[in-house]
Amino acid sequence: MFASIGDYGVVGDCRSAALVSKSGCIDWLCWPRFDSPSVFAALLDRERGGYWKLAPRGSSSINREYVKESNVLQTTFRTASGAVVLTDLMPVQDTTQSLMVPDHEIVRQLTCKSGEVEFETELVPRTHYGESKPQVWNRGKLGIRFDNDHGVYWLRSSMPTRIQDGSVFGTTTLKAGESIAFSLSYTENAPAVLPPLDEVPQRIETCIKWWQSWSAQARYEGEFRDEVLRSALALKLMIFAPSGAIIAAPTTSLPERIGGDLNWDYRYCWLRDASLTIRALIELGFWAEATGFLDWMLHATRLSQPELRILYTVYGNPAPKERESKVLRGYRESRPVRIGNAARDQLQLDVYGEVIDAAAQYAFHGGNLDREMQKALIGFGNYVAEHWNLPDEGIWEPRTGRRDHTHSRLLCWTALDRLVSLSEQGKIGRVPIEKYKKQAEAICRQIQDRAWNDKIQSYVSDLDGDQVDSSLLLLSWFGFEKADSVKMRSTYRRLRERLSTKDGLLYRSEQLPPEGTFAICSFWEAEYLALGGGSTQQTRDLIGTLTKYRNDVGLYGEEIDGETGQALGNFPQAFTHVGYIGAALSLEQREKGEQQLAHRAESATSEGPNPKQAA
Amino acid sequence: MNWESWIVSGFLATLGLTTVAVGSQGLHLTRMNVPYLLGTIMTPKRERAHLYGFLAHLVNGWAFSFFYIYIFEVRHIANWWFGLLIGVAHTLVVLTVVMALLPTVHPRMATERKGPTARRQLEPPGFMALNYGYRTPLSIFVAHMVFGAILGSLYHLR
Known part of the structure; x- marks a missing residue:
């Protein structure tokens, strides 16, 4: 079922952008730049387009907002058993630092705020506007990878996942205070940079500060x-x-x-x-x-x-x-x-x-x-x-x-x-x-x-x-x-x-x-x-x-x-x-x-x- | 050993290898970016890594050409096909031995056993560098064969 067009939030890194639905699903993403072929295009075809869902199982009430004066999106899901916050962002490349960071990356972090919440993820890649179904490989501690003609995608997460029919699935339960992070990156250069997940909270803070610093210029x-x-x-x-x-x-x-x-x-x-x-x-x-x-x-x-x-x-x-x-x-x-x-x-x-x-x-x-x-x-x-x-x-x-x-x-x-x-x-x-x-x-x-x-x-x-x-x-x-x-x-x-x-x-x-x-x-x-x-x-x-x-x-x-x-x-x-x-x-x-x-x-x-x- | 000829032919052969390597990446035959791979041994900073890596690549090319020329002198043969043959042998060593050892010697490369850490974040090349694209072995073969062929055809035996 299609979300309303207005149900989407957007995150980006001033090179490309991803559309995230209210239900925590990334339904549109083109890498490495805005007009590149898509890897997720469920926005235009739920079955053939590809998507990346990260949401609690069962029904929940949803509230979302951008972190103040930033383009970091936070979606709060409240279920009968607890509440989790999903943070979505694409880290902006700060040209003043230029350290080892992925060329293009989406970072997603789930934090359980109260109770206990079971959630699931489904990552269904369909590259080149749904025309290609890439082979997905589990590379152990390096992560999960799949390729298109020009580059490689790496999915990293500490959550146990399984690969089935060219897609990635996983289910887990978070208790109050627990977090789990995901990083999906893309590069056309090798070697790719595979960011360690324990740095995700700090990287989210850095990104928020970057956006807030940019916003502070507004007169x-x-x-x-x-x-x-x-x-x-x-x-x-x-x-x-x-x-x-x-x-x-x-x-x-x-x-x-x-x-x-x-x-x-x-x-x-x-x-x-x-x-x-x-x-x-x-x-x-x-x-x-x-x-x-x-x-x-x-x-x-x-x-x-x-x-x-x-x-x-x-x-x-x-x-x-x-x-x-x-x-x-x-x-x-x-x-x-x-x-x-x-x-x-x-x-x-x-x-x-x-x-x-x-x-x-x-x-x-x-x-x-x-x-x-x-x-x-x-x-x-x-x-x-x-x-x-x-x-x-x-x-x-x-x-x-x-x-x-x-x-x-x-x-x-x-x-x-x-x-x-x-x-x-x-x-x-x-x-x-x-x-x-x-x-x-x-x-x-x-x-x-x-x-x-x-x-x-x-x-x-x-x-x-x-x-x-x-x-x-x-x-x-x-x-x-x-x-x-x-x-x-x-x-x-x-x-x-x-x-x-x-x-x-x-x-x-x-x-x-x-x-x-x-x-x-x-x-x-x-x-x-x-x-x-x-x-x-x-x-x-x-x-x-x-x-x-x-x-x-x-x-x-x-x-x-x-x-x-x-x-x-x-x-x-x-x-x-x-x-x-x-x-x-x-x-x-x-x-x-x-x-x-x-x-x-x-x-x-x-x-x-x-x-x-x-x- | 003809030192003058070594300097000139070694430099031109390295240029040839670099052109094939960069061209292969531009044509999407491989994702392997050799200057970045080498440069990140010295620095994590992206721009500097490219520059340092490029310089290291030139020095490497010269250094390796010495071994080619040593073989030319020992066998007293220096022509394009003999250089190409050494290039093939060189590639086999690079793909099987060097690529396997790289995660161990590269200070910023992750290993498949431990996964990425704060210091080691770079994707390892895997068997025959196939992680960098399935046509990577082919482009490495071609680059080294070009390197050997240029060296063999330009070097003058003493």
């Missing part, structure tokens, strides 16, 4: 601090530390509609998310992550510059071609399970504006754009100046052909506007200002003339169209039209009328097939209200409402079911958490009367980057 002190910090921690889990790239989500093919085919692979890095992400990182004080992400964007994309692809792997390579799994049957029969993403071949002109706006925010906050970065940005600007009038697939990536999207035009205007601002502020040299100004004015006129529909008194999704979508809220975010203007207020009313649920959530579009409400759109709405489209109380109320849709450990998926409130789509979703942070920041800035959205010249600050420790 936000507003009323949603705990929620914002949880979102920052979730976002950090999706930053691939070796390159600085940020993936959209650690999963593939969790459906946007249960039983439907809106199932996509999100384990890649979308440039679209750049601007809001950089803003969230910088304004929370995570300069190391912001700098790493910007560096990655401007250097990893070099092979395709001045053109930009829509998405990249964590090392800046093109995402793999999309294929459908022949083995995995999908979450609750939601087929197909896709590996790779066909959006890689789309034209989406908005990404240029996203990348340039991200760089502008970085520079206006005091970051330095070196000569190579400046050259890349001007290359993007020239491309936009010549191609902004083309139809494209646009922000929602429909596979139905190209159109003239208002959002794409907005971001093309943003690209040129920010480059002019950067040049006027002396942050970037050799910008053909007059050319950019002329093209920016032309885009501006086109949006005002053809993206405004007098009949419905609203900006519209496509030029000369009559439908709306939630990305129109970003007209204010990117500084094209003030949030309190007559046109934006009217557009907002139309959006509410056409896209809102009775509980106030927003669908992204009128045109797309039925699916859940799109969580980020509701946060755009909160930002719009905070920017002047509404009152601070309206903003606070909306953020408060949206907070209720997080799961029990504070995580959001991509979408929220408009009727049940359940999470839908890939999980957890970086962009949704970025949205939460952004909305809370804008609210706080408005309440304090501070300048909002420092991505245009007039709102530049003099604050500079403050290098911080990164994983």
Whole structure:
């Protein structure tokens, strides 16, 4: 039986991530990195995907939480005979120590808090998206091992286990005060490091301290601090530390509609998310992550510059071609399970504006754009100046052909506007200002003339169209039209009328097939209200409402079911958490009367980057 | 013994062996990372272990080439196939004797009898280094045959 998508917690080491269900089952894990083939994929097929369960026998009540300001997950099981706490984590590699530790590892520790609890473990490895059933070997005191094509997995535990039909099983009873530890590691190097189990408690403490030390950098002190910090921690889990790239989500093919085919692979890095992400990182004080992400964007994309692809792997390579799994049957029969993403071949002109706006925010906050970065940005600007009038697939990536999207035009205007601002502020040299100004004015006129529909008194999704979508809220975010203007207020009313649920959530579009409400759109709405489209109380109320849709450990998926409130789509979703942070920041800035959205010249600050420790 | 020729051919043969060893790992024929294996004898620190191990590997290569050249001089034969033949013999010793002894002499390698401890955490190679991938013996054979063949073809007898 499938758990609800929102039943999952996530642990990670900034290289890969595992999804742990409320019942103590790891149902998703890809090693060595986010987009590697899976070893556990029961999330997408209970029988064929593979999993690792560690839970009391029989029924129990379950309560779980992250250890304060960390990504160490603790699940408490209370049975009729006692209570046990399961601690799950993936130790973060502290680059300052670099001692002998496994390359990739999940540590699980069970501690009996009261009474006596019988529990069981089942480790069912099915590598390469369930396509392979590896042979499992008991190597005595070294542990249990199994291989895939490239590497070796080692399971270590002091618990007696037996191997049967390519899986590992064990049952034991813990009394109050007793603990038992497990370590599952993976490496493509030999010799592998086999960590001694008696060091597990100390390693858990070290990991908790590492996360808490990272969290302590966060500067936000507003009323949603705990929620914002949880979102920052979730976002950090999706930053691939070796390159600085940020993936959209650690999963593939969790459906946007249960039983439907809106199932996509999100384990890649979308440039679209750049601007809001950089803003969230910088304004929370995570300069190391912001700098790493910007560096990655401007250097990893070099092979395709001045053109930009829509998405990249964590090392800046093109995402793999999309294929459908022949083995995995999908979450609750939601087929197909896709590996790779066909959006890689789309034209989406908005990404240029996203990348340039991200760089502008970085520079206006005091970051330095070196000569190579400046050259890349001007290359993007020239491309936009010549191609902004083309139809494209646009922000929602429909596979139905190209159109003239208002959002794409907005971001093309943003690209040129920010480059002019950067040049006027002396942050970037050799910008053909007059050319950019002329093209920016032309885009501006086109949006005002053809993206405004007098009949419905609203900006519209496509030029000369009559439908709306939630990305129109970003007209204010990117500084094209003030949030309190007559046109934006009217557009907002139309959006509410056409896209809102009775509980106030927003669908992204009128045109797309039925699916859940799109969580980020509701946060755009909160930002719009905070920017002047509404009152601070309206903003606070909306953020408060949206907070209720997080799961029990504070995580959001991509979408929220408009009727049940359940999470839908890939999980957890970086962009949704970025949205939460952004909305809370804008609210706080408005309440304090501070300048909002420092991505245009007039709102530049003099604050500079403050290098911080990164994983 | 031709010392100059030994230094040059020993260095080039070691480079050849290293290229095959690293290439085998890159092509996923084996997981064995020789510099890391050697470097962890000296330090538990990962980055330093790679560097120290690489340097130790170069010195080892030179040292072992001395024995090859000694045989060349004694038999007064130095050509690629004779070097390759010595490489095969060398590999058999490495796979059967050295790999079996490694957990005993490597200060950070666990043994199958005791399991990992705080100091000894590295996975032992097992019979013929098969723990490091079932094609590991093949890659070790090829690397040493390349080593011997280069040495045999480049070394000039006195």
